[in-house]
Amino acid sequence: MLEVKDLACLKGDRLLFRGLTMSVDSGRLLRVAGPNGVGKTSLLRILCGLAMPEYGEVRWKGADIRKERDDFHRELLYLGHAAALNDMLTPLENLRFACTASGMPVDDRACIEALERIGLGAQLDLPARVLSQGQRRRVGLARLFLSASRTLWVLDEPFTALDVLAVADLASTLSAHCEAGGIVMLTTHQDAPFENPPSVLDLAEVAC
Numbered sequence: 001m002l003e004v005k006d007l008a009c010l011k012g013d014r015l016l017f018r019g020l021t022m023s024v025d026s027g028r029l030l031r032v033a034g035p036n037g038v039g040k041t042s043l044l045r046i047l048c049g050l051a052m053p054e055y056g057e058v059r060w061k062g063a064d065i066r067k068e069r070d071d072f073h074r075e076l077l078y079l080g081h082a083a084a085l086n087d088m089l090t091p092l093e094n095l096r097f098a099c100t101a102s103g104m105p106v107d108d109r110a111c112i113e114a115l116e117r118i119g120l121g122a123q124l125d126l127p128a129r130v131l132s133q134g135q136r137r138r139v140g141l142a143r144l145f146l147s148a149s150r151t152l153w154v155l156d157e158p159f160t161a162l163d164v165l166a167v168a169d170l171a172s173t174l175s176a177h178c179e180a181g182g183i184v185m186l187t188t189h190q191d192a193p194f195e196n197p198p199s200v201l202d203l204a205e206v207a208c
């Protein structure tokens with residue numbers, strides 16, 4: 001489904017990695033691993049079409065993602081490593097905004113249910129500026145519960161700042177998405193309790 005061919009990534013005048021070729025099929029959970037600065041975030045952004053590779057191409061269902069951009073984005077959920085919230089808005093308002101911005105239909109009832117499911121039922125009306133780091137992270141993760149129809153989930157450090165129970169819940173949500181035929185690609189520096197260990201792409205192997 002997702003194919004990467006001979007990818008190279010340049011930042012400034014520095015080549016981070018090159019010669020990355022891989023494919024990820026339906027039902028797979030793939031962890032992109034490697035030390036700080038090796039280019040994991042940069043790779044995820046290229047895979048989502050948010051940054052250009054220096055060389056190579058990314059294909060989704062056989063088509064270049066740059067040519068079939070709209071079709072690809074309808075099937076993609078990307079959550080970056082920063083919570084990216086508006087501090088003045090409540091979790092509900094932030095979630096509604098994020099959904100609208102990514103072209104998802106917005107349904108208030110569904111947003112509230114997603115926030116309750118992620119453990120923010122008591123914080124629905126608070127401004128985001130008063131939330132804890134883990135609660136801020138959860139606001140973004142609530143989008144997972146609204147994104148079952150998006151096959152490809154690309155998640156940059158989704159476990160950061162979560163407590164032990166939330167880490168376990170998130171791991172089972174991601175596994176369930178894969179069992180339903182989805183694809184999850186993520187970065188994390190911590191061990192997460194997945195039932196089936198994810199495949200690992202060690203970016204250090206193609207680092208320059």
Ligand SMILES: Nc1ncnc2c1ncn2[C@@H]1O[C@H](COP(=O)(O)OP(=O)(O)OP(=O)(O)O)[C@@H](O)[C@H]1O
Nearest residue numbers: 011012013014016035036037038039040041042043
């Ligand atoms: N203008 C630039 N010139 C040279 N190097 C740059 C430039 N901009 C970014 N970089 C480098 O590009 C890399 C980007 O790393 P990226 O965030 O993709 O890594 P990462 O593997 O996700 O790291 P972490 O594990 O710390 O999150 C860093 O090593 C950074 O120093």
